[in-house]
Amino acid sequence: MSILFSTSHTSLISSKVGTPSRLSSASKWGVSSGRITESSWRRRPHWISRKYGAAWRRNLVAACSIKCPGEASSRVAETGKERESDTTHVEIPNVFKLMGYGKFVRHNPLSDHFSVRRFHHVEFWCSDATNVSRRFSFGLGMPIVAKSDISTGNLTHASYLLRSGTLNLLFSASYTSSISASTPGNSSIPSFSFPTFRRFAATHGLAVRAIAVEVEDAEAAFETSVAHGARPSHPPTPLGDDGEAVVAEVSLYGDVVLRYISFKRPEHSFFLPGFESIDPEVPLDYGFRRLDHAVGNVPELGPAVAYVKRFTGFHNFAEFTTEDVGSDESGLNSAVLANNNETVLLPINEPVNGTRLSNIQTFLDHNAGPGVQHLAMGTNDIFRTLREMRERRGFGGFEFMPPPPVTYYRNLAPRAGDVLTEEQMRECEEFGILFDRDEQGALLQTFTAPVGDRPTFFFEIIQRVGCMTKDEHGKTFQKGGCGGFGKGNFSELYKSIEEYAKMLEAKIAFN
């Protein structure tokens, strides 16, 4: 007996290759439509209507100049080029100018427009949350600790939360809109919208929808952001019987939103109201402890960085140009934005094409526009984490990018000998771990292969070494971004990604 599982790539990519599918290509999804804003507006609580009224409407109309709610947009959604307008249409002055790694001087101006505490969670949208969350749980060693689905009274979406340390990954998929409509207000993520979900999943496949940060006051963060030019995606909405949490969203890049969450009593919050905790059947822990950074790919860096800096007040934490990090064949420009305490790190990349397409452009083509390229997941013992992950890779876990050449490890001792033991350097070679350092500390990192059907999203596994300091309460913590972002390893990583892309191209040509 054989069972076949299929999904679609973007029509743009498919039409480029020009080879028909071996299966008939009946539409997998319904007609895609516009952004979240219109349906969100219709479902808004009355207090939002009273409080924001015309101002929200005005912003909604402003956002309409990018893509009107309810407007059929499958053609736009399928065309990476046209999606560039997501970050360029709003009048944001392109004040950002890259200096490059050599000239960049790190400086923290403490310029946040509102108080941002930390990463809270990252939400993936997928076509089936049960299966995807279980695969990621097993592959990453992160137990499923909470749910909001049909068994908890949520008839709008199925959502499952994976947690390890402070790292929270949420996987969501929709039920049917007709069933949901029978019980209004049953959703635990108030911004969840059927048309937006359908369009997102059909356009991007398995991908990150939201990067959520915990802020002191989500309503103030939203209002301040919109006042500074942010495109609103969902207004501040209280959650729970006594409004114990507030959630709001603004557009980040492409179809990815920056989600603001605040709690009345943060120390008592488990996750979000509406979620029920689950006692994991099997204890899983491969060592992940935190989200280190979340990386986005966009067609044009200047407008995207200027937009995010303008509405958040975040500062430039690091930057790299293609001269710093590119391989001979392609490259990228990159800037890293950070909040005041430098725990929320948001690198953004743009492609620089060389003798072949930049792998950032490959991402944009296959993702049909901007999106989150990778999440860097922090561990305190990268060797243990990788040992556990590799044991599962043939049984539903994750594959890894090809390791760097052996010459990389012959040159490691002079660079890492004062940080790593000989045994650890041997383990670096065994697991294909890359090493880099800056003037403050060091880092160990490696990368999975793309985790889904498309050559788009992947994970970075990272351990930072050094930079320990104390806060005002005397508590020891590690400064964000310690050891940099692997600038010295970018060329090895991108050569590796290019080899992967060449392999795919060879197979397409052969077929």
Ligand SMILES: [Fe+2]
């Ligand atoms: Fe990274």
